[in-house]
Amino acid sequence: MAGHSKWANIKHRKGAQDAARAKLFAKFAKEIMVAAAKGGPDLSSNAALRLAVSKAKAKSMPKANIENAIAKGSGTGKNSSDNFKEIIYSGNLKGGIILLVICLSDNYNRVSSDIQHLFKKANGTIGKQGTIPFNFERKGILELQIPEGKQEELEMIVMDSGAEDYEIDENYISIYTSPSNFDLVKTKIETSGFSEFETAEVTFISSDKIKLNEDDAKQFIAILERFEDNDDVQEIYHNVDLSILE
Known part of the structure; x- marks a missing residue:
């Protein structure tokens, strides 16, 4: 994720080292498989699959990996998808920190024990x-780098797209939509010539943030990474402003 990204303060992902990248792609593949298993392999008729694929493409997941995950999930690949279920956990850490942890797992007892241990x-x-x-709201978010000399044009397109709001931080733009309007806004921006999204997903955003000092922020990152190291953990959201570490 870009250093100036607003989204980096809302959702945490490890850096793009090879091992972390492979783990990230594995999580995307699981989400794609689950979406394909539930709604079929056709992106045009499966909104959940479109969202999962958008998210994976925004992080440069190879096309072959995406196609393989769709095939597995829909039962057309060599190994069909396991029976993964979404399990949601939330909890509180010291200092008013709130975590929202989304898991995809085929073993409820394992994930329940692991998440309790992590908290x-x-x-x-x-x-x-x-x-x-209560302070986490489901939103669509699209984030991309603004091409040189294109800020005014892009802002006009965003304002005409049906987006709810947008923010500009240096040369990055974060665009917010209602979940139901995400596909429409994304398509309008793409067809206007802006398609290099760094984030493209429907997700959760906290309405109020808390600030930590640098040492506490680093300790918090370590906690997030312990959660992310668990294979059943799909997404982690929080209410911490991590801009002190940028």
Whole structure:
């Protein structure tokens, strides 16, 4: 993710080292497989699959990997998809930090035990399973680097696209949409010649952020990375402003 990205302060992903990148692609593949298993392999009629593929493409997941995951999920590949279920956990850490952890797993007992252990190790408390914290709202987000000399043109396109809002930070733009309007906004921007998205997904955004000092922010990153190292953890969202580490 770009250093100036607003999204980097909302959602955490490890850097693009080879091992971390492979792990990230594995998580995308699982999400694509689940979407294809539920709604079929046709992107035009499967909104969940379109979203999963958009997210993977925005992080440069190879086309062959995406196609293979679709084939597995829809049962047309060599190995069909396992019966993965989405399991949602939320909890609190010291200092008012809230975590929202989305898992995809074929083993409920394993993931439940692992997530409880991770919260305990972070000296946190876990909430009721399936609960979305009140200050987390589901939103579509599109993020891209603004081509040189194209800011005014891009802003006009965004304002005419049906997007709810947008923010510009140096040469990056973050565009926010309602979940139901995500596809329409994305398509309008793409067909206007701006398609190099660094983020393209429907996700959760916290309405209020807390600030940490640099040492606490680094400790918090270490906690996030422990969660991310778990193969069942698909996404992690939080309410921490990490701009102090940029």
